[in-house]
Amino acid sequence: MTLPNAAPVPRHCDTETAILEAARDLLAEGGLEALSMRAVAARIGVSATAIYHWFENKEALVDRVVSHGFDRSEAYLWTAIESLPKGSVERLAALGEAYIRFAIENEQYFKVIFAIQPPAPRHIDDVPGHGGYRVLRQCVVDAMEAGNIRRTDPDLVVLFLWSVVHGLVTIFMACDPKDMLAECEACNSAVEHLSISIFLHFQELIREGLTPREAREAGSAERETTAPPGRDGPGVTGNAQPRGSSC
Amino acid sequence: MTLPNAAPVPRHCDTETAILEAARDLLAEGGLEALSMRAVAARIGVSATAIYHWFENKEALVDRVVSHGFDRSEAYLWTAIESLPKGSVERLAALGEAYIRFAIENEQYFKVIFAIQPPAPRHIDDVPGHGGYRVLRQCVVDAMEAGNIRRTDPDLVVLFLWSVVHGLVTIFMACDPKDMLAECEACNSAVEHLSISIFLHFQELIREGLTPREAREAGSAERETTAPPGRDGPGVTGNAQPRGSSC
DNA sequence: GTGTTAACCTTACGTTGTTAAGCAGGAGGA
DNA sequence: TCCTCCTGCTTAACAACGTAAGGTTAACAC
Secondary structure, three states: OOOOOOOOOOOOHHHHHHHHHHHHHHHHOOOHHHHHHHHHHHOOOOOOOOOOOOOOOOHHHHHHHHHHHHHHHHHHHHOOOOOOOOHHHHHHHHHHHHHHHHHHHOHHHHHHHHHHOOOOOEEEEEEEEHHHHHHHHHHHHHHHOOOOOOOOOHHHHHHHHHHHHHHHHHHHHHHOOOOHHHHOHHHHOOOOOOHHHHHHHHHHHHHHOOOOHHHHHHHHHHHOOHHHHHHHHOOOOOOOOOOOOOO | OOOOOOOOOOHHHHHHHHHHHHHHHHHHHHOHOOOOOHHHHHHHHOOHHHHOOOOOOOHHHHHHHHHHHHHHHHHHHHHHHHOOOOOOOHHHHHHHHHHHHHHOOOHHHHHHHHHHOOOOHHHHOOOOOOOOHHHHHHHHHHHOOOOOOOOOOOOHHHHHHHHHHHHHHHHHEEEEEEEOOOOHHHHHHOOOOOHHHHHHHHHHHHHOOOOOOOHHHHHHHHHHHHOOOOOOOOOOOOOOOOOOOOO
């Protein structure tokens, strides 16, 4: 274990890394309840109390594990979008899809972060994975400057898009909405994950909004002058999506 | 404790109710980690093992507590919207706001549900609060029939709106995005909760979408002719998903 | 009187996170 | 070579946890 001659590198790194790796594996395998100090210790062949030499307590260990996991998120998201044109809507869409994929692949990390209640709400920079927020914000600003999405408060749009994808994966982690979407054939297409398939359909809603086209065109002139937030546009029955019974 | 003469009413109801109430209070006060069998028992003056006479184990107790809490959600949501016109967009907006309020008021219940990992993903009907899903779906269908929102798969719209509000409250429970929204003056208006203030701004994005008006009007003419709904419009990922042509 | 059942109780077991005390061994100075 | 200090662990023990096993008591049926 100990490096023979490289003095400046303390051997402690080995144990600390081993602890983190064992904890990461346990978390991924069985969630937080499978991650006990004794289980981690047993995996790497030390006593449970040895962990306290490297981490203040279990919470600190879990925090490090989760942070490590999410440190990869920023790179993961950048990789997913780097080949797509800057400022494009495709890039934003790919980012959302990547977020969902990352959440699925790191489900236990997500659950830990959004289950543990911090004593006080943490600042966004202290939340593991806040790097993902930076990526998303950059893409939104780019798309806004390129004129591909509406110009409004970018932070609001960022939070909106984040809410959509995060809400989707969170709901999917808690329950299985498969049955409620059984009638939606397209949702059950040959896509790896149902949540991603649904997100593909969300994209049209995100882009076009829920207001029927007729109502929008009718009310566009008057809305030029006043734009109250909770207004109710007069409804004209439109049928933009001709489909059988439910779709 | 024991009722003297009223035979048909077994005394056990008192204890069971007391257990549920104590567990509910402990959960609300200190979250899941404050809810221990011994703490519940101490509150009502029985031994910890007495609880096992009424509940199979801790999980069953927590399940009942959370279910009870969410049983009120459907009534809560209906109350919030009953005075608003059926099929209106206001009704949908009020429903979203009510969901957020309910989540804030029942934060610990939310955390338990979306933190605990069921062995297998549960069916939507088994999820506490699925009554809220029913309310939302009804409002979406009404609004669709009234022509106030676009006609498309209602379940998709339901899941979309649910994702938006659920994602928003989940993000807010995990971190404090106050700083990142510091520049958004409107968000810091005199509204009770920041999340509700933000949701008010989300509503415009939900209704109008992110596509700039100019781009929409320019593209509307050509889309009149060729409009396969599931088609790769702008914004669909480059990962070329094989999509069903049905939706 | 006997038997049954409901509604508790006490005791105890194994596991958990965590602390305290101490030991082995290498490094460094005298 | 001896002493001291620090690092990286160890064992022992603690309180709190969920929960299993079995005893006790009162109410009730026959």
